[in-house]
């Protein structure tokens with residue numbers, strides 16, 4: 001087998017790739033076997049001060065760079081991402097664990113976001129508003145909001161930075177990005193593409209560190225004018241408070257507990273087999289994952305049989321092995337959480353239809369797990385599992401199904417399967433979720449807004465909506 005060298009890890013501040021030197025570091029671990037791939041440098045307060053000063057001066061350069069030039073650089077960066085996709089995907093699988101085919105797909109979709117917002121950069125227009133006073137000209141402009149602090153997690157190390165960077169850079173903002181420390185090489189590889197594409201020095205900077213210290217310092221700085229975060233609800237709430245102290249807008253993409261409504265008239269094969277694939281993709285560590293399968297009583301037994309069979313047939317293993325469909329969990333915290341959620345549900349009377357245990361091998365592997373008869377008091381009925389556990393439940397009427405689907409404070413994704421047009425209209429209208437798939441599980445597309453409602457967050461990324469958060473309105477009224 002050809003040897004693959006994991007990239008050296010660094011900070012990227014003021015146009016320089018800065019190695020750890022005498023800074024503290026954190027290990028980056030391959031979750032498929034526990035091997036240490038490298039050590040990520042943790043930024044000091046002085047590093048962050050330099051990044052902030054650079055973000056301010058780079059903003060002045062970038063916001064004045066004409067849209068066509070910003071667009072050209074973003075498109076070139078996307079081309080480099082496509083050319084380097086195989087290498088970036090390998091880095092991702094090594095540090096995050098997902099199957100190589102999923103990593104490849106993620107890099108290509110990240111490139112697509114840069115292409116999409118390269119075009120949007122050229123469409124940031126304004127309005128001329130007729131005045132009620134003669135001789136007065138009123139101009140409404142939209143301009144870049146200012147330097148952005150962006151925080152992204154470990155589960156999608158390419159796409160979550162890409163959604164933020166592509167829109168913010170297209171708008172003319174400078175960005176300090178803090179990706180997850182557990183999968184740092186992927187984000188650095190994207191930054192390298194932008195640097196090689198000619199992004200002016202300091203417009204993008206990448207830091208790692210102690211997350212709480214980094215977010216406290218960056219968000220408190222008057223340089224930062226906008227915050228964007230993807231991660232858990234508690235951290236989203238904390239960052240919201242920090243942003244509020246400086247009266248700064250924040251875009252939040254937080255967790256989910258995706259319900260799937262399967263009606264008696266549905267294509268059960270598509271709902272069940274597709275549902276198992278969707279639930280266990282990314283080892284279930286996906287915010288828009290389908291978690292609760294609500295099945296109308298008449299088709300419950302048939303659905304359960306197909307869903308459990310499809311789950312039990314999934315091939316689990318190292319993401320670098322081509323047959324693997326489900327990789328390891330990303331870290332030991334996740335493994336401990338799955339064990340605790342299953343133990344709690346079983347103790348309260350749930351039935352394990354398949355899976356339920358960690359797998360006895362190196363790395364953080366947990367069996368794809370299907371639970372039925374789970375009482376409402378079980379933790380998994382309220383908490384986002386963010387892992388390979390599905391819950392199967394029965395419902396009787398459309399109203400009952402919708403009530404259960406909308407029961408939780410999460411409202412990110414929801415799905416429904418029905419061949420009845422009236423039912424499809426009613427669930428589309430009645431489901432509380434930012435993103436809804438009817439008769440399909442594939443709901444994410446570059447051209448669509450990605451985001452949630454209720455405690456799943458606010459503000460959309462992607463689509464024509466995604467650039468607006470990085471712009472601010474200004475009017476000039478000229479007599």
Ligand code: NAD
Pocket residue numbers: 151152153154155179180181211212213215216230231232233235238239253254255256286287333384385386
């Ligand atoms: P976590 O909440 O501690 O971390 C989630 C992300 O937020 C990480 O990237 C982390 O570096 C960052 N973070 C944590 N504290 C921070 C702070 N004070 N300031 C800035 N960034 C901070 O938990 P975790 O153990 O990594 O994941 C636990 C849960 O988070 C998961 O079970 C899931 O519910 C949620 N999560 C959601 C997403 C998503 O895509 N919405 C992604 C990752 C994790």
